[in-house]
Amino acid sequence: MNQQNAVPVAVPAAPAVAVYGANGxxxxxxxxxxxxxxxxxxAVGRDPTRLPADVPARAAALDDPSALERAFAGCAVVINCAGPFLDTATPVVEAALRAGCSYLDVTAEQASAQATFEAHDRPAREAGVVVIPAAGFYGGLADLLASAVAGEAALEELTTAVALDRWWPTDGTRRTGERNRVPRVVVEDGRLVPMAQPGESRDWSFAASGETLPMAELPFSEVVTISRHLPVRRLRSYLNAAALGDVRDAGTPAPTAVDAQGRSAQRFEMEVVAVDAAGTRRASARGQDIYAVSAPIVAEAAARILDPSFKRSGAFTLGEAFDARDFLHALARTHLTVAFDSV
Structure with a gap:
């Protein structure tokens, strides 16, 4: 295919998934x-010269609604991987809905996820499709873990803790950090409220690794996803201080591939601890490379949406749209180590 002209190609007979930001x-x-x-x-992107040559590709700019709609025509699902999502989510999801596609993205940005939920639930229901923002490592994985340990009663407290042995940020992460100046929110007394400044610092003991690490309060889109469908009085999120130092250091290099899949050597551990009247329960997930692991998470969601038995429509979180434990067990076959226990 001539990448310079990004000539539209025939859509395969089986339902296709369009990936916006496929070159990122x-x-x-x-x-x-x-x-x-x-x-x-x-594969869909803004620059036709950077789109992959080994899959069908189409070019569409964010400021060209008609081109976006044409790029998604004939597809069943659109996955948006192009940040900052404060800029990309609205034009991409609107074009996806006009093209009759379900929409997924991998935003860690709270404000973007919240805006997508609020603006596109009704249009998605009217179109008979689903909209699921924050379906990656941040937002999606914690939501699945929280959904898996939530009981019948309202949660008194829910805490998420993430440890990264290193955080090598991509250029996209750095651009998003510069763009996203919206105040972060947490849940207090059952409501989303601005996080106190400075955020809380604490130590956290991770069960799987046995490490106790200094943590900084740093909520991402999981606060929005979890609070959207789980009744919880207090919700807090923490990242280990060393990883936060990495991403704030302008000299920290970008990730470098160390295996055939293109993953970096980064290791991560995520824990979610839920407290309610029935007791305290913990779910954890461990794996390699927070950017790479977003792919099987969002691809698993796309595969389930493509299943003819899936009939839902509207805006959902991953844990709301699917059986959380079944979803996590599917990921655990090849991509994650997942554990559940009582504390």
């Missing part, structure tokens, strides 16, 4: 994971 760091992982699963992929 996370987008490349998503395209590879969809192909591994045998799901037809259409």
């Amino acid at each position: 760091h996370t987008g490349k992982f998503v395209v590879a994971e969809l192909r591994r699963r045998g799901i037809p992929v259409i």
Whole structure:
């Protein structure tokens, strides 16, 4: 195919998934994971010269609604991997809905996820499709873990803690950090409220690794996803202080591939601890490379949406749209180590 002209190609007979931002760091992982699963992929991006040559590709700029709609035509699902999502989510989800596609993204930005939920639930229901923002490592994984340990009663407290042995930020992460100046929110007394400044610092003992690490309060989109469908009085999120130092250091390099999948050597551990009248329960997930692992998470969601038995429509979180434990067990076969226990 002539990448310079990005000539539209015929859509495969099987339902296809369009990946917007397919040329980006996370987008490349998503395209590879969809192909591994045998799901037809259409790569979409703003720059036709940077789109992959080994899959069907289409070019569409964010400020060209008609081009976006044409790029998604004939597809069943659009996965948005292009940040900052404060800028990309609205035009991409609106074009996806006009094209009759379900929409997923991998935003860690609270304000973007919240705006997508609020603006696109009704249009998605009217179109008979689903909209699921924050379906990656940040937002999605914690929501699945929280959904898996939530009981019948309202949660008194929910805490998420993430440890990264290193955080090598991508250029996209740095651009998003510069763009996203919206105050972060937490849940207090059952309501989303601005996080106190400075955030709380504490130590956290991770059960799987046995490490106790200094943590900084740093909520991402999981606060929005979890609070959207789980009744919780108090919700807090923490990241280990060393990883926060990495991402704040302008001299920290970008991730470097160390294996055939293109993953970096980064290791992560995420814990979610839920407290209610029935007691305290913990769920954890461990794996390699927070950018790479977003691909199997969002691809698993896309595969479930493509299943003819899936009939839901509207805006949902991952834990709301799917059986959380079943979803996590599917990821645990090849991508994650997942554990559940009582504390």
